[in-house]
Amino acid sequence: MNYQIILEQIHSDITPLLGQGKVATYIPALSIADPNDFAMTLHLITGEVFHVGHVQKTFSIQSISKVFMYCMALSLFEDKIQGRVGVEPSGSSFNSLVQLEYENGIPRNPFINPGAIVIADMLVTHFGELADDEILQFFRNSCDDFSITINQEIAASEHDSGFRNLALASLMKSFGNIHNRLEPILDTYFNACSIEANTTQLARSILHLAHNGIDPITSNVLLHPQHVKRINALMLTCGHYDASGEFAYKIGLPAKSGVGGGIIAVVPDVMSIAVYSPALNSHGNSLIGTKALELFAAYTGHSIFSKS
Ligand code: GLU
Numbered sequence: 001m002n003y004q005i006i007l008e009q010i011h012s013d014i015t016p017l018l019g020q021g022k023v024a025t026y027i028p029a030l031s032i033a034d035p036n037d038f039a040m041t042l043h044l045i046t047g048e049v050f051h052v053g054h055v056q057k058t059f060s061i062q063s064i065s066k067v068f069m070y071c072m073a074l075s076l077f078e079d080k081i082q083g084r085v086g087v088e089p090s091g092s093s094f095n096s097l098v099q100l101e102y103e104n105g106i107p108r109n110p111f112i113n114p115g116a117i118v119i120a121d122m123l124v125t126h127f128g129e130l131a132d133d134e135i136l137q138f139f140r141n142s143c144d145d146f147s148i149t150i151n152q153e154i155a156a157s158e159h160d161s162g163f164r165n166l167a168l169a170s171l172m173k174s175f176g177n178i179h180n181r182l183e184p185i186l187d188t189y190f191n192a193c194s195i196e197a198n199t200t201q202l203a204r205s206i207l208h209l210a211h212n213g214i215d216p217i218t219s220n221v222l223l224h225p226q227h228v229k230r231i232n233a234l235m236l237t238c239g240h241y242d243a244s245g246e247f248a249y250k251i252g253l254p255a256k257s258g259v260g261g262g263i264i265a266v267v268p269d270v271m272s273i274a275v276y277s278p279a280l281n282s283h284g285n286s287l288i289g290t291k292a293l294e295l296f297a298a299y300t301g302h303s304i305f306s307k308s
Contacts (some may be wrong), residue, residue, distance in 0.1 A: 007052035021279030021287030024259040029157030033278035040275040043203040058196040062258030065192035066116040105175025109238040120189040132191035143205040155194035202274035243283040252303030257285040
């Protein structure tokens with residue numbers, strides 16, 4: 001398959017759509033993103049890499065960090081997560097308070113904000129106030145790139161505008177599902193969301209999820225195969241908030257989005273993918289990024305449900 005030609009075709013197909021969707025503004029520092037930016041990287045487990053668009057452009061990974069936080073939590077806490085965070089699709093938006101009230105402060109899954117905040121609480125219990133640094137190191141290690149940093153301006157902007165996340169954390173604390181002080185937990189969560197990467201680095205960071213937990217380039221073991229199965233299953237069922245069903249239906253690949261405009265996706269045993277375009281659809285997922293993955297699935301036939 002000629003992946004470079006497929007990427008170029010996708011680029012030309014999405015170009016007329018640029019301008020649709022809206023860049024996130026509820027975190028003020030995200031609002032300066034250029035809605036016309038687009039980049040896509042495919043990283044094959046053989047080591048070959050294909051790119052199209054503005055691939056050097058870095059952006060904050062936002063909710064994609066929830067995948068890395070959960071990878072760490074699975075390795076460290078395994079069964080202790082059960083009872084504090086579920087593994088069911090939420091059918092709600094990423095920052096909804098309503099479901100949490102009905103369900104006694106137990107978030108449906110780790111890929112919505114309250115779920116990641118509980119995981120941040122568990123990481124703070126384990127690492128103390130250095131938890132954010134541990135997440136950054138884990139991400140750097142997954143990319144095999146130690147130049148990656150946290151965008152402090154975005155983290156501060158999230159902190160200053162994070163009233164809903166504060167409300168989610170407070171509500172869960174009132175149910176006894178948060179064990180530490182709120183401040184270090186939210187700082188950990190905001191800093192993880194503010195990790196900056198480009199599509200090349202992001203695709204590289206999840207290559208092990210396409211290769212049974214082993215980085216095929218360095219041969220480093222990053223995750224237990226059983227945990228890879230769980231992460232990929234959760235990305236498929238919960239990776240796009242209340243649009244997860246539609247994403248699985250149309251694209252059929254484990255994937256996770258972030259409000260910064262990034263989406264990661266895994267084709268097991270073949271490749272990892274990262275796409276960036278900051279204008280979002282009404283579910284808070286990259287509009288063009290979702291479209292690009294839809295085209296990718298159509299042109300290549302890659303899906304976990306069928307072979308073409
Ligand atoms: N930092 C964002 C928030 O807490 C993450 C949301 C997302 O990427 O979906 O609202």
